[in-house]
Amino acid sequence: RKEVEQDPGPFNVPEGATVAFNCTYSNSASQSFFWYRQDCRKEPKLLMSVYSSGNEDGRFTAQLNRASQYISLLIRDSKLSDSATYLCVVTTGGGADGLTFGKGTHLIIQP
Amino acid sequence: EADIYQTPRYLVIGTGKKITLECSQTMGHDKMYWYQQDPGMELHLIHYSYGVNSTEKGDLSSESTVSRIRTEHFPLTLESARPSHTSQYLCASSAGQVEAFFGQGTRLTVV
Numbered sequence A: 001r002k003e004v005e006q007d008p009g010p011f012n013v014p015e016g017a018t019v020a021f022n023c024t025y026s027n028s029a030s031q032s033f034f035w036y037r038q039d040c041r042k043e044p045k046l047l048m049s050v051y052s053s054g055n056e057d058g059r060f061t062a063q064l065n066r067a068s069q070y071i072s073l074l075i076r077d078s079k080l081s082d083s084a085t086y087l088c089v090v091t092t093g094g095g096a097d098g099l100t101f102g103k104g105t106h107l108i109i110q111p
Numbered sequence B: 001e002a003d004i005y006q007t008p009r010y011l012v013i014g015t016g017k018k019i020t021l022e023c024s025q026t027m028g029h030d031k032m033y034w035y036q037q038d039p040g041m042e043l044h045l046i047h048y049s050y051g052v053n054s055t056e057k058g059d060l061s062s063e064s065t066v067s068r069i070r071t072e073h074f075p076l077t078l079e080s081a082r083p084s085h086t087s088q089y090l091c092a093s094s095a096g097q098v099e100a101f102f103g104q105g106t107r108l109t110v111v
Helices: none
Strands: A004-006 A011-014 A019-025 A032-038 A045-050 A055-057 A060-065 A070-075 A084-091 A099-101 A105-110 B004-007 B010-013 B019-025 B031-037 B044-049 B076-078 B087-094 B100-102 B106-110
Touching: A004 A084, A011 A019, A019 A084, A019 A105, A032 A060, A032 A070, A045 A055, A045 A060, A070 A084, B004 B087, B010 B019, B019 B031, B019 B087, B019 B106
Parallel strands: A011 A105, B010 B106
Antiparallel strands: A004 A019, A019 A070, A032 A045, A032 A084, A055 A060, A060 A070, A084 A099, A084 A105, B004 B019, B019 B076, B031 B044, B031 B087, B087 B100, B087 B106
């Protein structure tokens, strides 16, 4: 079983719609959680951290469910510019294997 | 903007040549990483470092080597480049269990 699993998509979503995707993690000792965004042929960039209480940044909402071991990302009023690959990142304790990337979910916003 | 830099951004080189990809960060981060990523594919960790004089191999076997003589500098070397090494190489750094910051990447083509 992969440590961090994401549905690779692609998710084809009309502009203005709301889209959500999840990421599951296998290590119950995981400590920190993040969503990154990666545009085609670019480096990944931090989109937002995910806190236990959930957090919102404009049209983006991230939530953590420790009991079921998943994090989610919700995008409201999607824009064409939201088209990208969204990477789930989980950290555990110590070592580079404490920084685990999912394979990413590919999102395409269609006009 | 993250203060982590990679040079060169693009490199086309002949088979058998020795190459060094440079990565520097000015954030004082102890942890640094090298990832390899083919177009449309997931990130693969090939090397990481906890700090000066610390280097470890990642999940993906690589013929490259790394060194960490200074905190801010984490170069990657290929002694004899081959076409199979053609890929994008991404360097990242982090401070403990927080988010990682990526350089813009080096796109390597071996002909």
